[in-house]
Every structure is written in C-alpha cells, then in structure tokens.
Amino acid sequence: MNEIVERLTQQAGLSPEQAQKAVQTIADFVKEKFPMLGGAVDQIFTSGGSGGSDSGSGFGGFGGFGQ
Secondary structure (H helix, E strand, C coil): CHHHHHHHHHHCCCCHHHHHHHHHHHHHHHHHHCHHHHHHHHHHHHHCCCCCCCCCCCCCCCCCCCC
16 A cells, blocks of 8 residues: 555655555545445555555554555
8 A cells, every 4th residue: 555655755745654644544534434434445555455465564454554
C-alpha cells in the first residue's frame, strides 16, 4: 500500500509521515461514516487494492504503512 503514500509525497508534496497520516485519517473517516464498508476498507489497505499482500506488515492493520 506504499503506492498511495508515494503518490501523495510526489504529487502533493507531503512528507511520508504526513501522507501516512492522511491515508489513515481517510480510512478511519470512511469506516466511521460507512461502517458496512469497514471490512472492505481494511482489505483494500491490507492488500494495496490490487488483491496482493504486503507480507503482513502492519500499521494498525494497514499493511505497508508506518515502515
């Protein structure tokens, strides 16, 4: 899931830490406002949205973040 963090750092000029926090905030917002999508949101961030795996790396369940 590092791809979205990389894009935010390159295209929006955020630091990696800021990009990670932004993605975490968006994911939390979606899960709060649309609880029925919580599992899907977790799956997207764990798999990177491509159906793959980030080898179980973690950041509160969000694979690839915080590393």
